[in-house]
Amino acid sequence: MKKILLAFDGIHFSDAAFDFANKLNAMNPILLTGVFLPQISYANLWSYADGMSTPNFLPLLEDDDMEVIEKNVKKFEALCVKNHIEYRTHKDLNDLALPELKKESRFADLLIIGEEKFYENMGSGNPNNYLKEAIQNIECPIIVVPEKYNFPSINIIAYDGSESSVFAIKQFVYLLPELTKNPTLLTYANRDEDAVIPNEKYIEELASRHFTDLTVSKLDIDSRKYFSTWIADRKSSILIAGSFGRTSFSQFFKKSFLMEVISEHQLPIFISHK
Amino acid sequence: MNKIIAAFDGLKPFDSTSAYAVYLSKLLKSHLTGVFLDDKSYTSYKIYDLVFDQGVSEKKLHILKENDNTKRRTSANEFYKICRENKLAFNIHHDENTAVSELIHESTFADLLVINKATSFNHHDEKYPSRFLQDVLSHSNCPVFLTPNNFNDFQKVIFLFDGKPSSVYALKMFAYLMAPHINVPVEVISVKPMDENTHLPENKLLKELMKRHFSNIIFTVLKGLPEVEIIKHLQNESLSFVTVIGAYRRSMMSRWFKSSMADALVNAFEMPLFIAHNK
Numbered sequence: 001m002k003k004i005l006l007a008f009d010g011i012h013f014s015d016a017a018f019d020f021a022n023k024l025n026a027m028n029p030i031l032l033t034g035v036f037l038p039q040i041s042y043a044n045l046w047s048y049a050d051g052m053s054t055p056n057f058l059p060l061l062e063d064d065d066m067e068v069i070e071k072n073v074k075k076f077e078a079l080c081v082k083n084h085i086e087y088r089t090h091k092d093l094n095d096l097a098l099p100e101l102k103k104e105s106r107f108a109d110l111l112i113i114g115e116e117k118f119y120e121n122m123g124s125g126n127p128n129n130y131l132k133e134a135i136q137n138i139e140c141p142i143i144v145v146p147e148k149y150n151f152p153s154i155n156i157i158a159y160d161g162s163e164s165s166v167f168a169i170k171q172f173v174y175l176l177p178e179l180t181k182n183p184t185l186l187t188y189a190n191r192d193e194d195a196v197i198p199n200e201k202y203i204e205e206l207a208s209r210h211f212t213d214l215t216v217s218k219l220d221i222d223s224r225k226y227f228s229t230w231i232a233d234r235k236s237s238i239l240i241a242g243s244f245g246r247t248s249f250s251q252f253f254k255k256s257f258l259m260e261v262i263s264e265h266q267l268p269i270f271i272s273h274k
Numbered sequence: 275m276n277k278i279i280a281a282f283d284g285l286k287p288f289d290s291t292s293a294y295a296v297y298l299s300k301l302l303k304s305h306l307t308g309v310f311l312d313d314k315s316y317t318s319y320k321i322y323d324l325v326f327d328q329g330v331s332e333k334k335l336h337i338l339k340e341n342d343n344t345k346r347r348t349s350a351n352e353f354y355k356i357c358r359e360n361k362l363a364f365n366i367h368h369d370e371n372t373a374v375s376e377l378i379h380e381s382t383f384a385d386l387l388v389i390n391k392a393t394s395f396n397h398h399d400e401k402y403p404s405r406f407l408q409d410v411l412s413h414s415n416c417p418v419f420l421t422p423n424n425f426n427d428f429q430k431v432i433f434l435f436d437g438k439p440s441s442v443y444a445l446k447m448f449a450y451l452m453a454p455h456i457n458v459p460v461e462v463i464s465v466k467p468m469d470e471n472t473h474l475p476e477n478k479l480l481k482e483l484m485k486r487h488f489s490n491i492i493f494t495v496l497k498g499l500p501e502v503e504i505i506k507h508l509q510n511e512s513l514s515f516v517t518v519i520g521a522y523r524r525s526m527m528s529r530w531f532k533s534s535m536a537d538a539l540v541n542a543f544e545m546p547l548f549i550a551h552n553k
Contacts, residue, residue: 001486001487002486003482003483030486031486033482088482103476103479104479106439106442106479107476107479107480107483108483109446109483109486139439139443140446163382163415166382166415167415170385170416174450174451175450199382199383202379202382202383203383205277205307205383206383206385209275209276209277209304209305210276
């Protein structure tokens with residue numbers, strides 16, 4: 001049995017994130033903890049100053065919002081009861097959102113976030129800065145769920161040979177063994193046609209223990225097209241990726257073609273980093 | 275199905291490593307990989323052994339090398355036999371480069387690493403923890419199951435909790451790998467300074483998590499110095515146990531290992547340790 005966090009910021013409620021948790025519960029009962037965070041967060045106070053990404057004004061938590069939050073809590077509880085999910089609610093409304101979420105995540109197996117809803121009013125860009133910052137600091141694996149999605153029946157692993165990408169694979173199989181029987185594609189993306197999959201023997205030895213239906217493939221320069229078609233045929237996939245050190249992490253989010261694929265095809269993504 | 279790797283020094287293999295590896299593979303229904311670290315720069319003889327009156331003897335070098343090779347082959351064969359007898363899914367890797375880096379590389383692609391506490395890759399007897407072991411423990415990319423010299427199956431799990439992220443991480447890793455396959459009591463031990471109250475740190479959150487993975491849990495809060503109090507407490511333990519501890523990044527790791535908990539435990543008890551760290 002797993003303890004799964006569902007994080008909601010202030011006034012937003014992500015139906016997709018709840019739906020994902022609900023489907024997981026149907027496969028294997030979970031404890032679902034709804035974490036209700038304040039809508040405002042002096043985002044960068046807790047880590048480093050970054051003038052560019054701080055919004056110009058911070059909306060205050062007003063009485064109207066309190067009502068909406070209470071309504072969301074009620075909605076969450078009602079949905080849990082209706083779907084027979086064991087649940088808890090944590091209202092951490094008086095602290096800074098992200099440090100609180102960091103602590104909650106330390107004591108949880110998995111965190112589910114609804115992508116568009118998470119701090120949706122705090123800046124545009126896909127994915128937004130809050131999401132990025134949350135992902136970097138959270139202490140358990142995260143599933144980011146877009147609002148329109150299909151529950152995954154296929155796993156796609158983004159493997160780049162790094163320790164972190166292997167770490168993500170391991171975390172995925174420990175946490176969601178129910179999904180390991182699905183067809184799985186382990187892809188290595190490299191624009192260089194001559195490049196070989198790093199440590200192919202090793203990664204196969206590990207991955208084939210865990211995934212019953214595994215295909216290993218390398219995507220070279222033409223593969224963007226191939227990958228897109230491949231995904232287009234299999235809409236209901238989940239992408240498994242390790243998120244890396246800060247530099248390569250931002251690269252991953254800025255340039256990676258996988259990110260393009262995610263925003264284009266609206267895939268749920270499983271991110272885990274050391 | 276998990277993948278467990280067991281690390282061996284072919285020249286000085288420990289029976290308890292293969293015993294634990296086989297036991298864990300059966301328990302967790304895992305694939306077992308025997309990693310034989312045949313580091314070329316490491317031999318059982320010393321350069322000094324080669325020297326005689328007229329310089330260095332080629333013939334003697336050849337004989338000594340052959341001896342080492344035979345020893346390594348014998349250890350690998352022994353492992354092969356044990357795995358066959360126990361009907362395990364297994365394979366063997368021979369890694370000929372520097373032992374530390376080969377093992378860390380192997381650990382990236384494994385779910386659990388089993389290794390004996392006295393593994394040193396050294397001629398002389400090095401006191402625990404050897405430099406080799408320190409390197410492996412602080413850089414391993416999967417949890418490490420550190421075995422004592424004698425095999426004991428474990429009847430209890432001791433979880434050392436200090437409220438830090440790494441101790442919770444170790445708990446999670448232990449739960450993911452082991453919890454579905456074992457049904458033994460779990461004791462969570464925390465130590466607090468004398469002048470503080472006896473509340474468990476992060477009581478509510480910890481219990482919420484623990485209860486999802488284990489059913490038979492007791493929580494113990496001690497007061498005083500961790501190294502002293504935990505050892506004292508565990509000396510009264512009649513069941514054989516495995517201790518789960520989180521070691522941290524490098525600097526913390528050295529602290530753990532200088533005067534610390536893991537050391538004290540390894541020296542005080544002939545019991546295995548499960549060590550996981552998340553950086």
